[in-house]
Each structure stands twice: as C-alpha cells, then as structure tokens.
Amino acid sequence: MKxxxxxxxxxxxxxMQLLAQTLPADTVQYLPNFIARSQRFESxxxxxxxxxxxxxxxxxxxxxxxxxxxxxxxxxxxxxYGPNQIATTSFRGAGAQHTAVLWNGVNLQNSLMxxxxxxxxxxxxxxxxxxxxxxxxxxxxxxAIGGAVILNNAPAFNKQSISYQIxxxxxxxxxxxxxxxxGNKKCYFKxxxxxxxxxxxxxxxxxxxxxxxxxxxxxxxxxxxxxxLESGFMINPKQEINLRYWLGFTDRNIPPTIGMAFNxxxxxxxxxxxxxxxxxxxxxxxxxxxxxxVNDYLNYNDPTTYNSGISFSKTIVSELENTIQIxxxxxxxxxxxxxxxxxxxxxxxxxxxxxNLASFLSLNNNWNNKFKTTxxxxxxxxxGVFQPYTAGIGADYKWNQYLNFTVNANKSFRLPTLNDLxxxxxxxxxxxxxxxxxxxxxxxxRTFVHAYINLQFxxxxxxxNNWILWxxxxxxxxxxxxxxxxxRGIEWNTRYTYCYNKFMFSLRGDISYLLSTNQKTNLPNDAxxxxxxxxxxxxxxxxxxxxxxxxxxxxxxxTYTGYRFTSSDNTxxVNDYLxxxxxxxxxxxxxxxxxxxxxxxxxILNNExxxxxxxxxxxxxxxxxxxxxx
Amino acid sequence: xxxxxxxxxxxxxxxxxxxxxxxxxxxxxxxxxxxGGLFILNEGNFQFGNATLDYYDFITQKLATNAFETTNxxxxxxxxxxxxxxxxxxxxxxxxxxxxxxxxxxxxxxxxTITGFVSPRYMVVNGFQKxxxxxxxxxGIKVVDLNTNQIISxxxxxxxxxxxxxxxxxxxxxxxxKKLLYVINTQSDVVMDSIEVAYGPNSLKIDxxxxxxxxxxxxxxxxxxxxxxxxxxxxxxxxxxVNIQYIxxxxxxxxxxxxxxxxKDVLYWINKSIYKHPINENTVSSNPWxxxxxxxxxxxNYDSLTDELYVGDAIDFVQRSTVNRYDETATLKGxxxxxxxxxxxxxxxx
Numbered sequence: 013m014k015x016x017x018x019x020x021x022x023x024x025x026x027x028m029q030l031l032a033q034t035l036p037a038d039t040v041q042y043l044p045n046f047i048a049r050s051q052r053f054e055s056x057x058x059x060x061x062x063x064x065x066x067x068x069x070x071x072x073x074x075x076x077x078x079x080x081x082x083x084x085x086x087x088x089x090x091x092x093y094g095p096n097q098i099a100t101t102s103f104r105g106a107g108a109q110h111t112a113v114l115w116n117g118v119n120l121q122n123s124l125m126x127x128x129x130x131x132x133x134x135x136x137x138x139x140x141x142x143x144x145x146x147x148x149x150x151x152x153x154x155x156a157i158g159g160a161v162i163l164n165n166a167p168a169f170n171k172q173s174i175s176y177q178i179x180x181x182x183x184x185x186x187x188x189x190x191x192x193x194x195g196n197k198k199c200y201f202k203x204x205x206x207x208x209x210x211x212x213x214x215x216x217x218x219x220x221x222x223x224x225x226x227x228x229x230x231x232x233x234x235x236x237x238x239x240x241l242e243s244g245f246m247i248n249p250k251q252e253i254n255l256r257y258w259l260g261f262t263d264r265n266i267p268p269t270i271g272m273a274f275n276x277x278x279x280x281x282x283x284x285x286x287x288x289x290x291x292x293x294x295x296x297x298x299x300x301x302x303x304x305x306v307n308d309y310l311n312y313n314d315p316t317t318y319n320s321g322i323s324f325s326k327t328i329v330s331e332l333e334n335t336i337q338i339x340x341x342x343x344x345x346x347x348x349x350x351x352x353x354x355x356x357x358x359x360x361x362x363x364x365x366x367x368n369l370a371s372f373l374s375l376n377n378n379w380n381n382k383f384k385t386t387x388x389x390x391x392x393x394x395x396g397v398f399q400p401y402t403a404g405i406g407a408d409y410k411w412n413q414y415l416n417f418t419v420n421a422n423k424s425f426r427l428p429t430l431n432d433l434x435x436x437x438x439x440x441x442x443x444x445x446x447x448x449x450x451x452x453x454x455x456x457x458r459t460f461v462h463a464y465i466n467l468q469f470x471x472x473x474x475x476x477n478n479w480i481l482w483x484x485x486x487x488x489x490x491x492x493x494x495x496x497x498x499x500r501g502i503e504w505n506t507r508y509t510y511c512y513n514k515f516m517f518s519l520r521g522d523i524s525y526l527l528s529t530n531q532k533t534n535l536p537n538d539a540x541x542x543x544x545x546x547x548x549x550x551x552x553x554x555x556x557x558x559x560x561x562x563x564x565x566x567x568x569x570x571t572y573t574g575y576r577f578t579s580s581d582n583t584x585x586v587n588d589y590l591x592x593x594x595x596x597x598x599x600x601x602x603x604x605x606x607x608x609x610x611x612x613x614x615x616i617l618n619n620e621x622x623x624x625x626x627x628x629x630x631x632x633x634x635x636x637x638x639x640x641x642x
Numbered sequence: 643x644x645x646x647x648x649x650x651x652x653x654x655x656x657x658x659x660x661x662x663x664x665x666x667x668x669x670x671x672x673x674x675x676x677x678g679g680l681f682i683l684n685e686g687n688f689q690f691g692n693a694t695l696d697y698y699d700f701i702t703q704k705l706a707t708n709a710f711e712t713t714n715x716x717x718x719x720x721x722x723x724x725x726x727x728x729x730x731x732x733x734x735x736x737x738x739x740x741x742x743x744x745x746x747x748x749x750x751x752x753x754x755t756i757t758g759f760v761s762p763r764y765m766v767v768n769g770f771q772k773x774x775x776x777x778x779x780x781x782g783i784k785v786v787d788l789n790t791n792q793i794i795s796x797x798x799x800x801x802x803x804x805x806x807x808x809x810x811x812x813x814x815x816x817x818x819x820k821k822l823l824y825v826i827n828t829q830s831d832v833v834m835d836s837i838e839v840a841y842g843p844n845s846l847k848i849d850x851x852x853x854x855x856x857x858x859x860x861x862x863x864x865x866x867x868x869x870x871x872x873x874x875x876x877x878x879x880x881x882x883x884v885n886i887q888y889i890x891x892x893x894x895x896x897x898x899x900x901x902x903x904x905x906k907d908v909l910y911w912i913n914k915s916i917y918k919h920p921i922n923e924n925t926v927s928s929n930p931w932x933x934x935x936x937x938x939x940x941x942x943n944y945d946s947l948t949d950e951l952y953v954g955d956a957i958d959f960v961q962r963s964t965v966n967r968y969d970e971t972a973t974l975k976g977x978x979x980x981x982x983x984x985x986x987x988x989x990x991x992x
Contacts, residue, residue, distance in 0.1 A: 271720040537957050
C-alpha cells in the first residue's frame with residue numbers, strides 16, 4: 013500500500029510531506045550538484061527564472077489541460093480562443109511561436125505553424141511540468157526566444173497501481189481517466205488513457221443584438237481522447253532505456269464569435285508521438301540518447317465558406333548528449349541534435365522539408381560556495397546553411413544565507429515556420445528572427461522552524477529583430493521580417509508556507525508588469541510605433557491561498573489579467589478581468605482502495621469575460637470528480 | 643514577516659484596482675445632423691466583432707466615430723460590408739454577423755434587424771418593398787420584403803455573389819469567383835441570361851450613356867492561379883460586351899471597387915494604387931492616378947457635391963484607417979482617421 017501512495021504522488025497526505033515536496037520546487041536551481049538533475053535544461057540554466065509546478069497545483073489541475081494550468085499558475089499569458097478551444101502562449105510579451113515545448117527533451121512545436129496548442133496537452137499525462145522564462149536557444153534550441161515549457165515523464169520502476177477517475181462538470185463536461193502501472197526494479201510498464209466530451213454551451217450576452225439577451229454558445233462541442241504508454245528497462249545499474257508513446261485526438265466544433273449567428277467550422281487534431289530514450293550514468297559522466305518521431309495531423313473545415321485546410325507534419329528528432337563532471341567545480345555538457353521536419357499541406361504547392369543539425373556545448377562553474385556561472389553555446393546548420401550562433405551566459409551570486417543575485421543574458425533565434433516559407437503566398441527569402449534577452453534577479457529565501465519564505469524579483473529586457481509578420485503590402489499578404497519588438501518588464505513572485513500541527517498554510521502572489529512594443533514600420537500612415545503589441549496584457553497577477561490538512565485541501569485562486577489592446581495603434585482593447593476560483597478535495601482510505609473526491613468552482617464571481625475579442629469564456633462553473641486507486 | 647506579507651497583499655489588491663483603462667473617445671462629439679452626410683463603413687476584423695460606422699457631417703464638418711454604437715448602445719457586429727438607402731431607411735449589411743441592421747438615415751437609430759442570411763454582401767431595392775441581397779457563401783440572391791423585413795424567397799446562383807445593380811427590370815449579379823455576370827428578370831425573379839466576363843467580376847457602374855461597366859479582379863481563388871483583371875463595357879440593350887480592356891493585377895486582390903464621378907463619365911478603381919479612366923478613352927492607362935507607396939488602399943468613393951475622391955488606407959488592417967480626400971487634379975485636400983478597415987464610403991445627400 014505504501015508503494016501505491018508513493019506512486020500517486022498525492023503529497024497532501026500529510027502536512028509535512030507537502031512541505032517537503034514544496035520546498036525543492038522553489039530551490040531547484042540552487043542544487044549544488046548539477047549532475048543530479050536529469051536534464052541540461054535545469055542544470056545549465058543558472059541565473060534564469062524557472063518555476064516548477066508543485067504537486068498541489070498538479071493535483072488541482074489533474075483534469076485540466078496545460079493551458080488552464082499555465083493561466084492560473086504562471087506568468088505566461090495564455091490566449092484562449094474559448095472553452096476548450098485553441099490556446100497559445102506568450103512569454104514576457106513574445107509571440108505564440110516563441111515558446112519551445114520540450115517533452116522529455118523533444119521539441120513539440122508544430123513545424124508548420126511554429127506554435128503549440130496547449131489545450132491539447134492533458135496535465136494528467138505529464139509528471140513534471142516546469143516553466144522556464146526568458147528563452148535561451150543555446151540551451152533549448154531554435155524557437156525558444158520567449159521561454160520554454162518543459163514536460164517530463166518519470167520512470168515508474170518499483171511502482172504498481174490501478175487508478176480510475178471520473179469527473180463531471182458544467183457545460184456537459186464528462187471525463188474518465190484510467191492509469192495502470194506495473195513496475196519492478198528491473199522494468200516497468202505504464203498506461204494512461206482518458207476520454208472527454210463536453211458541450212461547452214456556456215452562456216454569454218450577445219451585445220450586438222437589440223435584445224442583448226443571454227444565450228448559450230452553440231456549436232462548441234468537443235470530444236477528445238488520449239493514450240500514453242510508457243515502458244522502461246534497467247539494463248544494469250548504470251544504464252536504462254525508456255520508451256514512450258503518446259496518442260492524442262481532439263475533434264472540436266468551432267463556435268461562432270459574438271455577433272455571428274452561426275458557425276459550421278470544425279477542427280480535428282490528431283498526433284502520434286514516439287520517444288525512445290537511453291541513459292548511461294556513472295559518478296562523473298552521463299550519456300543520454302534520444303530518438304523521437306512526431307506525427308501531427310490537423311484538419312480545419314468550414315462547410316459554409318468552403319475554407320478548409322489539411323496538414324500533415326512529420327518530425328524526426330535524434331539527439332546525443334553527454335554531461336561530464338570534470339572536477340568538483342566544473343561541469344560540461346555537449347551534444348548533437350538532428351531534427352528533420354517533413355510537411356504536407358493543402359496550402360503548399362509542393363511538400364516541404366527541413367533538416368536541422370545542431371551542436372551544443374554548456375559549461376558550469378562553481379567558483380566557490382557563493383558564486384556560480386554557466387555558459388551555453390549552440391550552432392545550427394539548416395539544410396546545409398550555417399545559422400546565427402546562439403549563446404547564453406548566467407551567474408548566481410549568494411550574498412548571504414538569505415539573499416541571492418542572479419543574472420542571465422542570451423542570444424536566441426527562431427527559424428521561419430514552414431508556412432511562412434512554403435505557403436502559396438509564403439516568402440522563401442525570410443531570415444530567422446533574432447532575440448537578445450537579459451534578466452536580473454533578486455531572490456530572498458528564509459526558512460523558519462514552521463515557515464518558509466521565498467521572494468523573487470526579476471527585471472527583464474528583450475529585443476526581437478526580424479520578427480516575422482504576415483502583413484498586407486500594397487494589397488498583397490506576405491510574411492516579412494518586419495518588426496522590431498522591444499519587451500521589458502518586472503516580475504515579482506512570492507511564496508510563504510507555514511505549518512501548524514497538521515495544518516499547512518501557503519500563500520502565493522505573483523505579479524507581472526510588462527511593455528512589449530513595436531519599434532519599426534515600413535507602412536505609410538502607420539501609428540503603431542512604440543505601441544503595445546495586440547493581445548499582450550501589461551499587468552497580470554495571481555494569488556493563491558491554500559490550506560491542507562491530513563488528506564484534505566482547500567485552495568482559493570485569484571487571477572487578474574489587465575486589458576489587452578486589439579488594434580495595433582492601441583485605440584481599442586478588451587476589458588480586464590478577475591477570476592476567483594475555489595478548489596477543494598479530500599481522500600479517504602476505504603479498505604484497500606483510496607478514494608479521492610474533489611469539488612472545484614471556477615469563476616465563482618460569475619464574471620463575464622473574454623481573453624480574445626468576441627470569444628466568450630465560461631462564467632461560474634463546477635467540476636466534481638471521484639477517483640479510486642489501489 | 644507576516645505583517646510585511648499583509649502589506650504586500652494589500653499592494654497586490656491596490657495595484658489591481660489602480661490600473662486605469664484608456665478611455666478612447668471619439669475625436670468629435672456624436673452629432674447627427676439631418677442635412678445629410680457621409681457614412682463611413684469600417685469592416686473591422688474577421689471574428690473580432692469590431693465593425694463600426696462613422697458619420698461625417700457635411701455642415702458641421704464633424705466626425706462622429708463609432709456612431710452606431712453611440713446611438714444605439716450596442717455594438718454593430720462583425721464585418722460591415724455595405725450600406726443601401728431607401729427613403730428614410732438605411733440598411734447596413736453586416737456580413738459575418740449574417741444580418742442586416744435597418745436604421746433611420748437621419749438619426750442612426752435602429753428600426754429592425756433582418757436575419758436568416760449566410761453571408762450577405764450587397765443589397766439593392768426594387769420598387770417600394772422588394773430588395774435583393776447577394777450572398778457570398780451559400781451563393782445566390784435572397785429576396786427580402788421591406789415591409790415585413792423577412793426573407794421571402796431565394797434565387798439560387800452557384801458562386802460568391804457580390805455587387806448588384808438594377809436597371810430596367812433587370813438585376814445584374816457579379817459572381818466574384820467565376821467568369822460570369824448573371825442577369826435576373828425582376829418580374830419573375832428567374833435567371834434569364836449570363837454574360838461571360840474576365841475572371842472575378844466584383845463591381846459595376848452605369849455611365850451617362852447608360853452603358854454598364856463591370857470590373858473583374860482576375861483573382862482566381864479556386865484555380866489557385868491569377869489571371870489579368872479587366873474592365874468591360876456592356877450594352878444593356880442586348881447584354882453583350884462591346885469593349886474589354888485587360889488590366890495587369892498589381893496585388894492579391896487585383897482591380898476592385900469600381901466607382902464613378904458625378905457626371906458618370908469618369909471611372910475610378912483600386913488596383914493597389916488608385917486608377918482613373920474617362921469613359922471616352924480607348925485604352926486604360928497603366929499609370930496610377932494616385933500611386934500606392936505601400937499603402938493598403940481599401941475604400942474608394944466620389945463625393946458628387948464637392949467633386950472630391952475619398953480614399954481609405956487600411957494600413958496594417960489592425961489599426962484605424964487613414965482617409966484622404968483628393969480633388970480632380972489628385973491634390974490632397976485633407977486627411978482624417980476612420981475606424982478599422984474602412985471598406986466603403988456612402989454619401990447621403992438630402
């Protein structure tokens with residue numbers, strides 16, 4: 013039984029256990045032994061802000077998709093097109109295409125569009141989620157100008173369990189999830205599956221009609237299912253292999269926007285991802301080999317307008333990296349990566365492909381107990397052409413036992429997407445985008461007998477040149493290296509945890525203020541110079557108050573998003589909104605079965621809001637769930 | 643530390659309450675003068691629901707921005723495509739809201755909403771109570787009873803129906819994804835003829851000699867290819883082309899938005915730049931009358947009272963358009979700002 017409990021990772025079993033689990037999440041980047049972490053993304057990332065989703069966050073978001081988790085729990089702005097509709101991300105004022113999504117080290121960014129739809133990624137399929145701010149192509153690869161979302165699956169050696177969950181919620185939401193885990197010390201097999209249907213018939217006011225009536229969103233039904241199979245084998249104490257397969261299918265009707273009488277469009281997304289990983293670790297060196305095949309299919313069809321598009325994208329990734337502890341103070345990581353993109357689209361005249369070969373090198377130095385530095389370097393060769401090299405440097409200085417100063421700077425790049433290059437009206441002469449980012453951090457940490465406090469303050473600055481934009485140019489829409497975007501801002505993150513007997517109280521407050529403005533134009537009469545990019549809020553904040561005791565949790569979350577401009581000259585905007593969400597849950601032991609019950613109330617204030625113009629979002633809604641684990 | 647945290651929480655709340663939103667007011671107060679004026683149709687962005695109507699008063703020379711919303715306390719909808727006026731009533735065709743808003747032309751107050759369309763583009767009125775509305779998708783013409791504001795019948799036509807014109811008992815229908823101009827008998831509402839023209843007929847005008855001019859874009863969406871645009875002269879007695887002038891496309895959209903001057907002897911259109919063609923000239927000039935310097939000209943019309951040409955530049959299509967006024971010598975007379983994606987101007991003279 014203990015094994016089962018450990019597997020489930022439900023750390024709200026006891027107060028102290030939660031505390032113990034919460035602590036490392038905030039201190040991850042300061043672990044002295046970099047080799048202990050499994051990925052270079054964490055250990056060679058000194059000086060850059062990184063936040064890992066703690067266990068309570070993951071537990072609460074278990075039924076959600078990653079878009080919902082990020083919108084409540086990170087300073088990444090999530091652009092949701094509606095309930096369970098497409099959701100993309102903006103890191104620190106960057107675009108949707110500037111977010112790298114790395115699943116066990118493999119980049120999942122769609123090569124045709126350059127962006128990732130986070131509504132297609134279920135939280136329950138991922139064991140470890142961390143958000144890396146600031147971007148750094150030298151570490152995460154091309155595309156990571158804004159930041160990176162790192163998704164990992166943990167091997168399940170020595171774990172056995174069967175878990176079934178059923179959830180029901182407002183607007184016709186039904187979700188079932190089944191997880192099977194069989195592991196011994198030599199090998200494991202784990203299968204996760206889910207099936208979800210939702211009507212998404214949320215209510216909204218049609219403010220374009222004379223009646224301004226409250227009506228139900230039509231044509232928004234969604235069906236999705238997913239399967240993740242994982243298996244691993246411990247060849248010997250030094251070597252292990254992991255094999256993972258992920259299938260996702262989502263069929264969505266696209267609802268009308270406010271003011272439209274109807275919409276008949278629908279979209280089908282299907283992906284197959286197969287990843288193979290080999291690890292060999294000794295005391296001083298660790299090799300990791302990765303091989304992955306990613307297959308994305310997207311079908312958008314509007315029977316009314318005959319607008320339709322079908323695209324297939326196949327990606328092969330192979331990577332070999334080695335991390336060496338040269339001496340007590342110096343660590344080195346190097347490797348090569350091959351990524352092949354092969355795409356087929358109804359908007360292309362012929363099939364498109366791209367072969368990207370990259371080599372990378374990172375160095376960590378622990379100068380003394382107080383001062384650590386890191387340096388990253390990467391060179392990409394795309395279809396035989398050398399791309400701009402990318403580089404990053406970072407440092408962390410420990411002023412005293414409570415106070416750290418951090419600094420990080422990097423030069424990043426993003427390749428034009430295959431659509432930018434090969435669409436019928438695409439532009440094969442596009443240059444890669446270049447990003448130059450810097451950040452400074454101040455971190456205060458203090459541990460008391462019953463309490464723990466962590467304050468982090470960051471200032472960032474970033475310039476993106478050659479920003480690719482599809483713009484009409486004398487009446488012709490073509491992608492061009494048009495904009496120069498200057499983003500700068502401040503972020504403040506606060507964590508406070510207090511333990512009293514079996515109770516644990518935790519408070520979280522995150523605030524971000526940023527400006528992201530365009531500095532260049534080639535159009536006459538253009539009034540966009542120095543203006544904030546559309547859909548990027550200047551001010552956002554979130555706060556969390558959580559109480560856990562024994563097997564019970566209670567959480568209140570407040571998420572505020574400032575107004576977002578909808579015109580590039582900043583003359584119109586969508587209103588700001590405040591969401592208040594309440595989450596509570598409890599687990600019981602019933603003979604051999606552990607039963608979890610949850611009640612979640614989102615948007616308890618019943619505010620009517622939109623993230624993007626004319627696309628209504630859900631007012632007050634509920635989720636009930638029951639889970640059984642043996 | 644606890645006290646500090648409390649202060650910090652208060653700070654969070656205060657800063658949330660403090661962020662003031664910009665108040666974007668019209669440049670001029672909303673005044674609707676009964677002497678008539680200019681209706682500026684701003685399409686807005688597809689699915690943003692930000693179509694707006696601006697009203698420019700001839701007498702007071704004042705511009706009421708977003709006048710529909712100011713008057714009626716609600717938003718107009720998605721993609722304001724065109725306007726038709728009949729008596730005191732105005733009909734705003736809101737394409738992607740699949741509706742027509744009926745307004746009072748003098749007060750801009752709404753009187754009714756006509757629904758049941760798929761993708762309405764243009765409307766023409768025949769007699770006192772019957773109107774024809776072209777449907778871009780779900781091709782065809784919907785016949786509307788203007789007394790009841792109901793759709794009463796449908797005339798099926800395959801293709802994207804665009805601008806309409808009524809003359810002498812005949813309704814001319816451009817189909818912008820075909821090579822055809824349809825002719826419908828307005829007595830029987832039956833298609834009686836079709837005239838083959840260059841690909842993509844989109845707009846039409848009658849000149850002072852009662853000849854019909856049809857502008858074709860050459861934009862062959864279905865074929866994925868591009869052909870030359872053309873300006874065609876049609877004799878409406880026999881419905882045949884008497885003259886065709888091919889026009890080289892200068893942009894994606896090709897030649898669009900055919901307009902004429904007050905005397906109906908000079909034609910204007912957009913083909914990236916603005917072109918001018920006196921009807922008695924034999925060839926279409928390849929030199930633009932008002933050249934585009936990366937401007938995205940998207941709206942064009944002629945003010946018969948002042949003999950000025952109004953030209954709208956949609957710039958990046960995501961910001962407020964710039965409107966320029968030119969006299970007959972192409973001299974810039976004035977400039978003002980309109981809403982997002984100004985698509986057309988309608989001069990309402992009383």
